[in-house]
Amino acid sequence: MxxxxxxxxxxxxxxxxxxxxxGDKSISHRALMFGALAVGTTEITGLLEGEDVLRTAAAMRALGAEVERVAPGHWRVAGRGVGGLVEPADVLDMGNSGTAARLICGLLAGHPVFAVLTGDASLRGRPMRRVTEPLSACGARFTGRAGGRLPLAVEGAADPLPLDYVLPVPSAQVKSAVLLAGLCARGITRVEEPEATRDHTENMLRHFGAVLRVEAEGHRRVIELEGQPELRAAPVVVxxxxxxxxxxxxxxxxxxxxxxxxxxxxxxxxxxxxxxxxxxxxxxxxxxxxxxxxxxxxxxxxxxxxxxxxxxxxxxxxxxxxxxxxxxxxxxxxxxxxxxxxxxxxxxxxxxxxxxxxxxxxxxxxxxxxxxxxxxxxxxxxxxxxxxxxxxxxxxxxxxxxxxxxxxxxxxxxxxxxxxxxxxxxxxxxxxxxxxxxxxxxxxxxxxxxxxxxxx
Missing domain, CATH: 3.65.10.10 (Enolpyruvate transferase domain)
Structure with a gap:
């Protein structure tokens, strides 16, 4: 504690x-997650070693990736490939990190696994329905406390469907969760956001070899992701x-x-x-x-x-x-x-x-x-x-x-x-x-x- x-x-x-x-917390979370989804070993330098990111590292280990700290800020992740994550043996405790909890909901939604997410008192009070509602459309099931709050049980989809989702409010976390679920789905996952939000997920998808298209009209952006790519390990400088x-x-x-x-x-x-x-x-x-x-x-x-x-x-x-x-x-x-x-x-x-x-x-x-x-x-x-x-x-x-x-x-x-x-x-x-x-x-x-x- x-x-x-x-x-x-x-x-x-x-x-x-x-x-x-x-190092940037948003990029650090995503580097560990994409390393776990890639084929091969990803070298990460400059990783933020704060508690939020360490919770993500622990979760990726629990989901089957090999995650190793080589030196301060230098980490190595041997991934399992898209669709290759395994069912965790214990509850995933995300501490205080809403980013980690919401993005991991997207990861789990596309894998045929059962998992339970929890966190500290602050995180257990934060709403998760904003991600669980759109992710349910891919075939995943979520059971949580009132308002969709943690602890949250997740049953991922055996054959996830691609999503077509219009964000009601700008949210990089919701956008990223939908795209992460779309990695495991056949076909095109489409996300439309009313205003451009941080695009670290899109940048990292390209960096690891995914096919991604982005169209911008003023503040509005449409992102289309081709599902079931083979992501390849790539070095990440945070x-x-x-x-x-x-x-x-x-x-x-x-x-x-x-x-x-x-x-x-x-x-x-x-x-x-x-x-x-x-x-x-x-x-x-x-x-x-x-x-x-x-x-x-x-x-x-x-x-x-x-x-x-x-x-x-x-x-x-x-x-x-x-x-x-x-x-x-x-x-x-x-x-x-x-x-x-x-x-x-x-x-x-x-x-x-x-x-x-x-x-x-x-x-x-x-x-x-x-x-x-x-x-x-x-x-x-x-x-x-x-x-x-x-x-x-x-x-x-x-x-x-x-x-x-x-x-x-x-x-x-x-x-x-x-x-x-x-x-x-x-x-x-x-x-x-x-x-x-x-x-x-x-x-x-x-x-x-x-x-x-x-x-x-």
Whole structure:
């Protein structure tokens, strides 16, 4: 069981340095899954070794793939081929990872196996019906708790049917689950999305040899996958996760005297909505060394302290930055003017009700924000946030990291009730931030009540 630990971010010195952040979580999950479905041995470098991804590695072992850690970030997967996964002998525990749970539902749906998925208290509260309903059309059967929640029993289809599915709302997880099920089906699986979502699954399908067609009309995209391909093992280089890079970069924008470079960040255009928004807010954000690695665009991103202004962020940008809204809201708390973040309904079904948790985070730090429908509105005068509160994280790693970043730039320290869940996506976060500051600006707290006083 993961140990909980309270912590606090304290205001102080500027941040400086060049760092790497953990590998992209979305790509890490998919690299392990596609390695398990491929013929041959896939070499993966830069894999995120956070708890979420380690759960996926364990699940692939349980489904019959040989998964070996060769060195830090370097993993080797000997796959079983499309349709070759075996029935697991025990329950698959996905911990806190909604991505792993939903994508593995797609994997299992196309294989004639029985499996049970579970997770921690947070994941057991998250809805799975959004994937189980479309996957049922291929012949798979799902039995779960009310609302389709975990624990979830899955009976995969012996002869899966190809799917033709129109996403009701943009969701890379649902799209990916349908495509994974379609790998085992005869014929063409077709997915239509109303707005383009992150396309790591499509990129990786091509990388491993699948035949895939994508047609785009404005924001709308149609993906067609030819079923039952023979995927071939292919090396995967995992870029640094832009969602993880967001925290040190936003901190550098908010703390006077800061200049921080994050090396090798994934710059897939369907993942860089935060960077576009920060630039609109006046952020000094520079990309250098742009290049392509493993089929994904990457580059080094440098952020320097900036005076930010409020902006109106369109809802169409949400799919490209859905995980970054809490830390963007923190940035907006230091901007001059009104920031309106539109179309955030999806945040209500993340690790926590992330929309409500973000509003509560700001309120705990003396910043008023309002929710109008699915929009979050933050009106500020450019002054430093008061800080001084304790933030309840609801077992959500991004809320915890966002609150700690806020504490670095606020007038007074900001405490969080639990930092333990940060390791699900960003192992070493606290040590890295303290290294950038040259001292313990983020420190453990005995208990979850009061933040420490004073600057370290």
């Amino acid at each position: 993961r140990a909980s630990a309270a912590g606090a971010g304290s205001p102080g010195r500027g941040l400086s340095g060049r760092i790497g952040v953990p 870029p640094a996760d832009p969602s993880s890079a967001a925290f040190p970069l936003v901190a550098a924008l908010l703390v006077p005297g800061s200049r921080v470079t994050v090396a090798g960040v994934g710059l897939n255009p369907l993942r860089t909505g935060l960077f576009a928004t920060l630039r609109e807010m006046g952020a000094d954000l520079v990309v250098s060394g742009a290049r392509v690695e493993g089929g994904e665009s990457v580059g080094d991103v440098t952020a320097s302290f900036s005076e930010l202004r409020g902006v109106d962020v369109p809802g169409s940008r949400a799919p490209s930055m859905i995980d970054e809204y809490p830390v963007l809201a923190v940035a907006a708390a230091f901007a001059r003017g009104t920031t309106r973040l539109r179309g955030l309904g999806e945040l209500r079904v993340k690790e926590s009700d992330r929309l409500a948790a973000t509003v509560a985070l700001l309120a705990a730090c003396g910043v008023a924000a309002s929710v109008e429908g699915d929009d979050l509105v933050i009106a500020r005068d450019g002054a430093r946030a008061p800080g001084g509160g304790t933030v309840v994280t609801h077992m959500d790693h991004r809320i915890a990291m966002s609150a700690l970043v806020m504490g670095l730039a606020s007038e007074r320290p900001v405490a969080v009730d639990d930092t333990g869940f940060i390791d699900t996506s960003f192992p070493g976060f606290v040590g890295m931030m303290n290294g950038l500051a040259g001292g313990a600006v983020i420190a453990p707290v005995d208990g979850a009540a009061s933040p420490p006083g004073g600057v370290p």
